[in-house]
Amino acid sequence: xxxxxxxxxxxxxxxxxxxxxxxxxxxxxxxxxxxxxxxxxxxxxxxxxxxxxxxxxxxxxxxxxxxxxxxxxxxxxxxxxxxxxxxxxxxxxxxxxxxxxxxxxxxxxxxxxxxxxxxxxxxxxxxxxxxxxxxxxxxxxxxxxxxxxxxxxxxxxxxxxxxxxxxxxxxxxxxxxxxxxxxxxxxxxxxxxxxxxxxxxxxxxxxxxxxxxxxxxxxxxxxxxxxxxxxxxxxxxxxxxxxxxxx
Ligand code: C5P
Numbered sequence: 704x705x706x707x708x709x710x711x712x713x714x715x716x717x718x719x720x721x722x723x724x725x726x727x728x729x730x731x732x733x734x735x736x737x738x739x740x741x742x743x744x745x746x747x748x749x750x751x752x753x754x755x756x757x758x759x760x761x762x763x764x765x766x767x768x769x770x771x772x773x774x775x776x777x778x779x780x781x782x783x784x785x786x787x788x789x790x791x792x793x794x795x796x797x798x799x800x801x802x803x804x805x806x807x808x809x810x811x812x813x814x815x816x817x818x819x820x821x822x823x824x825x826x827x828x829x830x831x832x833x834x835x836x837x838x839x840x841x842x843x844x845x846x847x848x849x850x851x852x853x854x855x856x857x858x859x860x861x862x863x864x865x866x867x868x869x870x871x872x873x874x875x876x877x878x879x880x881x882x883x884x885x886x887x888x889x890x891x892x893x894x895x896x897x898x899x900x901x902x903x904x905x906x907x908x909x910x911x912x913x914x915x916x917x918x919x920x921x922x923x924x925x926x927x928x929x930x931x932x933x934x935x936x937x938x939x940x941x942x943x944x945x946x947x948x949x950x
Contacts, residue, residue: 704806705750706827708743708880709797712736712763712813713755713786718933726756726813727763728938731945735932736763738816740770744777746823748809751780753800755793758785791906795892801885808888809880810909817944818880818929825923826882835884836913839925840875847874878925881909891916 712735716725726736733741736754743749752774756763767783774781782800786793794810801808807830809823822839829837846868853864883891891912895903906912910920932938 705804706748706807706809706830707751707753707801707805707885708749708809708811709794709801710736710739710743710752710754710811710813711786711790711793711797712739713757713793714790714814715757716814719938720935721938724757724760724763725932727760727766728932730816730932730938730941734763734766735816736766736813737770739811739813739818740774742816742818742820743811743823744774744779746820748823748827749779751782751802751805753782753784753797754813755784755786755797789903789906791892791895791903791909791912794909798885798889798892805885807882808885809882810888811880812931814931814933815879815929816932817941818878819926822878822923822926822929823880826880829921829923830882830884834882834921835887835918836910836920837882838908838910838920838922839878839880839929840922841878841925841927843871843874843876846871875922876925877908877910878929878931879908883909883913887913887916887918891918 712726714725719725719728721728727734730738743752754767771781784796784800787796809826826837826839848868849866850863851866854861894916895912913920932941
């Protein structure tokens with residue numbers, strides 16, 4: 704069956720502090736979105752790429768015209784849609800434009816510009832082997848605590864306190880591309896429309912929506928190169944990787 708890759712690029716990127724939407728932030732000679740699209744083309748797993756960008760961003764739309772031409776050269780259908788108010792809405796908008804005959808879909812963040820082909824290939828292989836949902840992930844190196852608001856005894860100063868320490872062996876830091884059977888992901892997004900506002904606000908990836916259906920979500924090895932460019936330090940690392948021996 705054929706695979707579509709949804710690239711979500713409709714975020715504001717405020718934590719990067721660059722003053723432009725994150726997908727347009729330059730990395731080396733090109734904007735982040737161009738790196739993400741070219742990474743998908745290089746992996747050779749997509750029949751279609753569907754990009755969600757901010758509705759009013761004429762500059763990003765122009766960048767997409769150039770990327771669309773490159774995709775066409777590679778025989779890949781290229782579609783651009785207006786993103787939504789949150790990541791989940793942007794994915795849903797893109798899913799609506801996935802071509803008939805598509806069997807699987809990967810959802811990828813534009814903010815992970817250096818994702819290696821190997822990760823796309825591992826996700827694709829698990830889908831071929833019958834997974835209906837598969838995500839790339841890494842073991843965590845830090846110890847992770849769960850916390851809640853708390854006040855210091857003497858001054859009442861508002862801090863947080865530790866509620867628990869989940870066993871690090873069982874924790875994974877999750878990345879994209881996340882791969883799905885298309886019908887399953889569409890059903891998962893329809894189901895999410897029934898969530899209350901509080902539950903909806905806690906959705907940070909697509910796998911969560913499939914988990915809510917009770918389906919299995921399989922995990923393949925991610926890559927340190929797939930890190931999400933979120934802070935100025937991440938951008939510095941990405942620049943160094945483009946130039947240096949890590950590439
Ligand atoms: O905010 P966060 O870093 O988790 O965003 C992850 C990805 O989701 C980014 O690539 C961003 O462009 C995308 N996004 C989107 N539409 C939104 C918010 C985020 O496509 N409304």
